Amino acid sequence: MSDQVILETRNLCKVFRAGKSEVRAVDDLSVSIAAGSFTALTGPSGCGKTTLLSLLGALDRPSSGQVFFLGRELSRYSDVELARLRRRMGFVFQNFSLIAGLPVWDNITYPLIPRGVGRRERRDIAAQMLARFGLDDKADRSPSELSGGEQQRVALARALAGQPDIILADEPISNLDPVNSAAVMSCLQQIHAEGKTVVLSVHEPAIAPPGSRVISMAGGRIQREEIR
């Protein structure tokens, strides 16, 4: 584990306005995430985990405050640079966000298309990823034919297909049975062992592997931090 900070936030705020009411989903939050670390965000529902992850993943613009990637502030990235940056991150969405109508293998490797990966190669990559998650026979299915847990694994496979440096996973095991969640966690640990940075949100902090950093959130702020 190196001490280099890969992601950092300073006084980060994200305010959602719905009519007159205001929700401070992330409230003056400063955190830094070291390269190669394993970080788990926990907290009650609605405490801002998803919002923080999407801000870290350059998927949303903060209302105020800054996000830094390797010391450079995200708002200074151009559109093309942001796209390049997102290719270095693998994001697993809480609602999976698979493209309905596209077969599973295509969903997994769609992010590789603009990187110039050919169709045949994409199929191979998809097959490898599916084999890793025990979904070998689902390559040509539609996401809508899969169970929630299967879709979750497909979403994870998509995030990993591009061999990102950072994995940002939003509740990657919330829909899984103990066997599959153990499989997914060991997969994430394996990626971590390869030197990648992993940030995930979980409801149950107990599943975080030993030595990982657990950040408890409440009301958009960091409440407590510990190393397991």
Add this chain to the structure above:
Amino acid sequence: MTKFIEIAGTGVTAILLHPWRSAVTAGAVTVVLLPYLVCLGLSHGLRLEAESSIQLGADLYVSGIQFGHKVPIPLVAKSQIERIDGVTEVVPRIVGAIAIGRNRESAVVVGMPVDRFATGASFLEGRLPGQNSVNELVLGSELAHRLNLKLDSRIPPFYQNAQGEKVSSVVGIFRPDAPVWQANLILTTLTTAAAIFNQEGLVNDFLVYCRPGYEDHVRAKVLETVSYRAQGSSGGPRPMVIQRTDLTAVLPTGLLGQQGVFELHFVLVFAVGILVVLVTSGLGLSERRREIGILKATGWQTDEILFRSLVEGCLLSLAAAALAIVLGLVWLRVFNGFWIAGVFLYGAGVSPAFRVPFVLAPAPALLTVLIALVVVMTGSIYSTWRAATASPAEAMR
């Protein structure tokens, strides 16, 4: 290179991702294009026929004019015109309107000197009225159809004049593929036509043929020498001469700017078409916005997403334009402009019994493709761009 081919491939896939949206978009554009295409084709077809009508017609037409209206000219003026230097032939012609049959079908009676009919004619079934014949008629295909007349049918007296009533006979029927203006024609001899209108001694025009280069001279001479004036009066009609150049000058030129109000109409239709495509192509389609958000979130660049959309739009508009062209040709050729011909051609029924002039030249066809592109692109690129420039999380919401 692979990258662009692959992205283009996803553009094709995108058509299938939202099959209904694609179908509605292409369908809407086709519906907008089809009448436009039909109109352009009719316009061009008619124009070609009009051009041959001018080119192969007489060099000059001499008639009378009074108070700005066309009036007949006395047959006796024929010899005055024939005497003019350079004139090779003068043919009197009667063109008049009558209503015939129980349903009062309107018809155009054309009478020409019988010696004009000496030659055979491939554009009709039967024959032309013969020498010394009376009341032999050649009918237009539409008129014959409406009156349910066949070759050698007899027509009970449909006009009355000083000589009483006469039974006429149909000796010929124009083929449907002769120029459109045959549709409601009754072609007969000058004598019979004069009898039909009870106007002996008067004709509508003289068709004047002259040696090349003499047109202006003949015109001037006709205006100078042909006298109309009734004895002892300073009023009365005056001669009027129409030259070929007068006719070519009034015909509109160019692909655009010739259709008058119908163009305004179609500008409006295009505006509506663009709005429809805007809606169908995703301004309101959250599914599509979400999809673009996912692409952005997984590292697609805005220009790559736009390229994907561009390929999709190009294919859709190509499909729409091609479909419109095929449908237009089928409609006008196979179904002979069923219903639509009657919209644009006055006097044509729902199902015309004559061949509707329709020439779809490559230029209007290409214009159609272009218009389809503009309509689809304005609609889809804008909405794609809107979704692609928003932050991914926002687009995916």
Add this chain to the structure above:
Amino acid sequence: MLGARVAPRSWTTLKRPANFPTFFNIPVMKRSGPRFIFVGILMLTMLAAAALTADNLSLARRRSHADEFQRLLGGLGLGPSVDLAGCPMCFDARASFACKEDEGALPGSKFLCRHHACSVLRYRPIPLEPAAIHKDGTR
């Protein structure tokens, strides 16, 4: 490597899990689908091009009667009307020097004639040359 493809690859609509956040059930895309649509559109385009070419090539044959007809009748017909009942000028500018319904006292009544207003071949009346009138009037 890809595993057995037992999945039903068809357009039949399949039930999706309740947690899948979309409105409609989207059919599974066949692997051949995109290729099919691409080839389909190309073929449609080619069909249109071929039909257009064939149509334009047969133009001369279709109009074979036109010349003979116009020669015999000395030039008859010019506009988008097949009889004289509506606007005679619409039938032929030689049959009437002015549009029948163009003479109203209304200002700007240019488009009053409905045969002209929506016509596919709109032309002006033949100008009545003042010189001609003058010549005749003086002699």
